[in-house]
Amino acid sequence: MANRVILCIGTKKGLFVAESPGTRRRFALRGPFGAGVAVYAALADTRGTPRLYASSCNAFFGMKILRSTDLGKTFKETKSAPAFPKEDGRALANIWSLEAGDNRKELWCGVEPAALFKSGDGGDSWELVPGISNHEHARKWQPGNGGLCLHTVLRDGNRVHLGISTGGHYLSEDGGRTFAPANRGVGAGFLPDPFIEFGQCVHKIAGHPDAPGRFYMQNHGGFPEHPGVGVLRSDDHGHTWRSISKGLPSDFGFPIVVHPHDADTLYVVPLEPATRTCPGGTPAVWRSENGGGSWKKLALGLPRKESYFTVLRDALDLDHLQSPALYFGTTTGQLWIGRDGGEKWECLFDALPPIHCVKAAVV
Amino acid sequence: MTPRLTTAEPVDRTTTITVHVPAPLRTYCAGASELAFPATGLRALLEELERRHPALHRSICDETGTVRRHVNLFVNTSHMRDRNGLDTPLAPGDVVTIMTAVSGG
Numbered sequence: 001m002a003n004r005v006i007l008c009i010g011t012k013k014g015l016f017v018a019e020s021p022g023t024r025r026r027f028a029l030r031g032p033f034g035a036g037v038a039v040y041a042a043l044a045d046t047r048g049t050p051r052l053y054a055s056s057c058n059a060f061f062g063m064k065i066l067r068s069t070d071l072g073k074t075f076k077e078t079k080s081a082p083a084f085p086k087e088d089g090r091a092l093a094n095i096w097s098l099e100a101g102d103n104r105k106e107l108w109c110g111v112e113p114a115a116l117f118k119s120g121d122g123g124d125s126w127e128l129v130p131g132i133s134n135h136e137h138a139r140k141w142q143p144g145n146g147g148l149c150l151h152t153v154l155r156d157g158n159r160v161h162l163g164i165s166t167g168g169h170y171l172s173e174d175g176g177r178t179f180a181p182a183n184r185g186v187g188a189g190f191l192p193d194p195f196i197e198f199g200q201c202v203h204k205i206a207g208h209p210d211a212p213g214r215f216y217m218q219n220h221g222g223f224p225e226h227p228g229v230g231v232l233r234s235d236d237h238g239h240t241w242r243s244i245s246k247g248l249p250s251d252f253g254f255p256i257v258v259h260p261h262d263a264d265t266l267y268v269v270p271l272e273p274a275t276r277t278c279p280g281g282t283p284a285v286w287r288s289e290n291g292g293g294s295w296k297k298l299a300l301g302l303p304r305k306e307s308y309f310t311v312l313r314d315a316l317d318l319d320h321l322q323s324p325a326l327y328f329g330t331t332t333g334q335l336w337i338g339r340d341g342g343e344k345w346e347c348l349f350d351a352l353p354p355i356h357c358v359k360a361a362v363v
Numbered sequence: 364m365t366p367r368l369t370t371a372e373p374v375d376r377t378t379t380i381t382v383h384v385p386a387p388l389r390t391y392c393a394g395a396s397e398l399a400f401p402a403t404g405l406r407a408l409l410e411e412l413e414r415r416h417p418a419l420h421r422s423i424c425d426e427t428g429t430v431r432r433h434v435n436l437f438v439n440t441s442h443m444r445d446r447n448g449l450d451t452p453l454a455p456g457d458v459v460t461i462m463t464a465v466s467g468g
Binding site for chain 2: 058059061062080083084085086088089091092
């Protein structure tokens with residue numbers, strides 16, 4: 001089989017790259033790259049000659065972007081990293097999202113404090129996207145536990161969807177020039193009035209090219225007085241959202257992903273809201289095959305007890321092979337593969353540093 | 364054995380400030396372990412550093428010009444906070460040492 005699966009694994013202590021033939025029987029691990037430095041965002045850009053990118057969030061020396069043109073055998077820093085203009089007054093605290101843009105070398109980058117940058121040359125130079133970064137709401141957003149981060153950048157033709165914690169979902173319908181909050185139905189259970197214009201703690205948003213206008217959201221749930229605000233669906237390009245959390249053990253969680261070949265199939269990892277760990281110490285990924293109408297627990301091969309890890313917002317992904325596998329990384333440093341779409345789980349690596357993000361690609 | 368120091372330019376220590384660069388940052392100044400140029404104060408020295416080695420400066424200061432939280436600047440043997448911060452005056456022959464804090468986990 002010619003295909004290879006590449007996993008970019010961002011951890012507290014650097015980036016690891018795992019590679020396997022398309023059989024996915026064994027993965028070889030390389031790294032850490034940017035050793036000792038936290039990686040919160042990674043991108044496997046398979047447009048043309050594959051390039052791997054990772055944020056390197058150095059607590060000592062600031063933010064860097066790492067780039068590999070040899071499938072993760074070596075990485076070099078790009079010529080520059082996103083930076084606020086000197087007169088802006090804000091300073092970059094973290095890089096949370098790296099996404100491919102329109103043309104071969106276009107990249108988008110979501111950062112903390114919440115702002116958006118764009119590169120037209122593969123990450124060597126960056127410019128602030130003012131429509132959201134200088135939005136009139138920007139100085140009113142509040143940081144969540146992970147910081148005030150712009151963590152989701154989803155592009156759908158001329159529309160750009162952003163997830164900000166805590167700012168909510170913002171939508172551009174002019175290619176990213178202007179943005180407006182689009183949070184109708186997105187609850188903020190931590191506020192006296194939960195249904196506000198903006199300020200929600202959105203955790204992650206996912207969509208599928210075969211279902212334009214449909215999006216799934218993992219919002220900050222877990223509020224008994226506002227049940228169901230955690231897992232949501234929109235069918236109108238994110239203008240309005242409705243709950244699809246019925247049947248889940250908890251509507252709190254961080255990641256949400258969609259099956260690469262089926263827009264009706266999505267996956268979440270429910271967590272206990274108070275501890276942000278596996279409910280009852282029993283980890284499971286939950287799958288819906290009907291767009292959130294019902295859910296099935298996928299736990300075969302996962303620990304049955306005494307497991308209290310967290311799966312963070314970017315630590316769940318799928319590859320794009322004909323029968324995709326899921327991958328998730330834990331804050332306790334385990335990387336799991338769920339073969340046959342999550343039907344059977346196996347631990348690939350059990351002692352990595354705490355895992356922040358996992359990105360899968362087929363090359 | 365003391366490693367041989369390298370500099371990016373000729374050094375005249377009687378008229379310049381010497382800047383000691385820690386190993387992780389030498390990649391941003393062509394591998395030099397020390398730099399030397401004239402400056403009358405710490406702020407002016409950092410401004411000159413930004414002109415000559417922008418990537419090195421960015422690793423020491425954030426976009427607002429604030430010295431990063433886990434980076435310590437010493438003037439001779441004194442931390443800049445025990446002198447006058449970025450307004451600390453410098454005299455030819457002074458040595459500024461860039462060091463990382465013992466923070467992390």
